[in-house]
Amino acid sequence: MAIQxxxxxxxxxxxxxxxxxxxxxxxxxxxxxxxLGLLPDAEQLPGEADLAQQFGVSTVTIREALSVLRQEGLIxxxxxxxxxxxxxxxxxxxxxxxxxxxxxxSLVELRDLGDVYAAIAGASAALAARRADxxxxxxxxxxxxxxxxxxAADARRRADGQFHIQVTVAAQSPRLYQEEVAxxxxxxxxxxxxxxxxxxxxxMVGACTAVVDAIEAGLxxxxxxxxxxxxxxxxxxxxxxxxxxxx
Amino acid sequence: MTPDAPALSADIRTxxxxxxxxxxxxxxxxxxxxxxxxxxxxxxxxxxxxxLTGIDDLVVELVGQPGQMVQGAGFVTAVxxxxxxxxxxxxxxxxxxxxxxxxxxxxxxxxxxxxxxEHLPWYVVPRDTGSRHVTGPYVDYxxxxxxxxxFTVPVLLGGRFAGVAGADVRVHTAEQWLLPSLRSADRRxxxxxxxxxxxxxxxxxxxxxxxVEEVDVxxxxxxxxxxxxxxxxxxxxxxxxxxxxx
Numbered sequence: 001m002a003i004q005x006x007x008x009x010x011x012x013x014x015x016x017x018x019x020x021x022x023x024x025x026x027x028x029x030x031x032x033x034x035x036l037g038l039l040p041d042a043e044q045l046p047g048e049a050d051l052a053q054q055f056g057v058s059t060v061t062i063r064e065a066l067s068v069l070r071q072e073g074l075i076x077x078x079x080x081x082x083x084x085x086x087x088x089x090x091x092x093x094x095x096x097x098x099x100x101x102x103x104x105x106s107l108v109e110l111r112d113l114g115d116v117y118a119a120i121a122g123a124s125a126a127l128a129a130r131r132a133d134x135x136x137x138x139x140x141x142x143x144x145x146x147x148x149x150x151x152a153a154d155a156r157r158r159a160d161g162q163f164h165i166q167v168t169v170a171a172q173s174p175r176l177y178q179e180e181v182a183x184x185x186x187x188x189x190x191x192x193x194x195x196x197x198x199x200x201x202x203x204m205v206g207a208c209t210a211v212v213d214a215i216e217a218g219l220x221x222x223x224x225x226x227x228x229x230x231x232x233x234x235x236x237x238x239x240x241x242x243x244x245x246x247x
Numbered sequence: 248m249t250p251d252a253p254a255l256s257a258d259i260r261t262x263x264x265x266x267x268x269x270x271x272x273x274x275x276x277x278x279x280x281x282x283x284x285x286x287x288x289x290x291x292x293x294x295x296x297x298x299l300t301g302i303d304d305l306v307v308e309l310v311g312q313p314g315q316m317v318q319g320a321g322f323v324t325a326v327x328x329x330x331x332x333x334x335x336x337x338x339x340x341x342x343x344x345x346x347x348x349x350x351x352x353x354x355x356x357x358x359x360x361x362x363x364x365e366h367l368p369w370y371v372v373p374r375d376t377g378s379r380h381v382t383g384p385y386v387d388y389x390x391x392x393x394x395x396x397x398f399t400v401p402v403l404l405g406g407r408f409a410g411v412a413g414a415d416v417r418v419h420t421a422e423q424w425l426l427p428s429l430r431s432a433d434r435r436x437x438x439x440x441x442x443x444x445x446x447x448x449x450x451x452x453x454x455x456x457x458x459v460e461e462v463d464v465x466x467x468x469x470x471x472x473x474x475x476x477x478x479x480x481x482x483x484x485x486x487x488x489x490x491x492x493x
Contacts, residue, residue, distance in 0.1 A: 130457070133442040133444060172385070173456070
């Protein structure tokens with residue numbers, strides 16, 4: 001029976017599930033993890049069988065994904081005793097990877113990513129202001145303090161990511177948590193190209209503190225506005241950076 | 248539950264029984280893991296990761312049982328218990344297919360993504376009170392990535408805290424378990440935790456994960472305010488809240 005499509009959204013429902021290759025998805029996830037610093041330089045990846053089990057794909061798919069990473073110079077595979085696949089960070093660290101990706105993203109795409117991230121961050125903060133209990137607020141304060149204390153750019157990035165994850169946890173929403181994690185990988189890595197210095201760090205600490213204050217006071221509208229504004233400001237900073245660079 | 252409540256309505260009794268059945272099933276799994284863990288730790292002079300070998304067989308068997316409501320379970324060591332792994336989780340989770348997978352965590356405090364459980368309630372409360380505890384509902388972003396209830400008991404070794412045995416139940420599963428009794432009730436009832444966070448209810452105005460607004464549950468918990476509306480379950484931080492008591 002022919003299905004009548006009432007537009008792209010309906011068509012997407014019936015799009016083939018394997019439309020984007022699974023090995024590409026695995027390669028993308030691992031690349032993001034390297035860019036985020038979750039897989040540090042020289043870290044040994046689990047064996048092919050373990051990776052296949054964890055991703056829920058075949059070992060053939062894993063082998064394809066690893067060969068993509070190898071071609072991009074992001075992993076090195078050694079044979080024999082003590083062998084395996086090892087992460088190889090580009091010389092100037094994760095930032096180089098993110099900068100390379102940034103050069104392929106248009107300004108309109110950045111704006112659109114910023115819009116989605118603002119929506120997720122705003123909704124999470126507003127729900128957290130309605131639903132956080134005293135334990136959630138304590139965890140948020142701890143995360144904000146860790147961000148304030150972080151010195152190196154890398155530590156700051158991780159603490160910032162952790163803080164925003166805690167907001168979705170306080171919102172009591174697994175879906176918002178998953179969206180936050182996915183956006184941190186896709187957009188957060190790009191944002192961090194333009195962040196990490198002391199001035200932007202101080203601004204970020206101030207913004208996070210304002211979000212926790214609104215959550216603790218139980219003010220959903222204030223929490224939403226504050227969280228959205230943080231993303232709007234960060235996106236503007238990234239776009240200014242992108243405009244100033246010969247990428 | 249409370250002796251001065253003369254006639255506990257049948258509705259509330261039924262929901263309390265259903266809730267008791269859920270927690271009993273979860274703590275049965277937890278208690279078996281706790282006793283197997285003690286049996287492994289007690290005779291050992293030198294506590295290392297290898298000392299825990301054998302606990303995994305039991306946990307894999309327990310979480311893999313068909314019809315089992317537990318989604319993950321295991322033993323989490325007290326910080327510093329094992330000589331070769333100061334932080335360690337012997338934890339297994341199942342997916343849709345019910346096969347158990349070991350939870351792989353970053354247990355090196357210097358490592359990226361280190362799993363620091365020393366501040367989390369499912370660890371802290373049994374350690375500090377010496378009693379069993381139910382944590383949640385909460386977004387368990389460290390293990391199940393799902394909305395979860397975690398049941399934990401302290402494991403003591405010669406009177407000293409050696410860690411917690413525990414089990415996770417998805418809120419989805421708990422809801423399926425609790426809904427028949429809630430739906431058959433003639434009044435609006437909610438299963439809540441001690442913060443007043445709703446686990447399940449029979450009202451569209453009282454959604455899972457939200458904090459009850461009309462009753463100050465933490466106050467009622469300590470006997471103040473609308474304490475009569477709250478029917479606590481045993482020693483646990485769970486209760487049935489009667490939303491129609493004015």
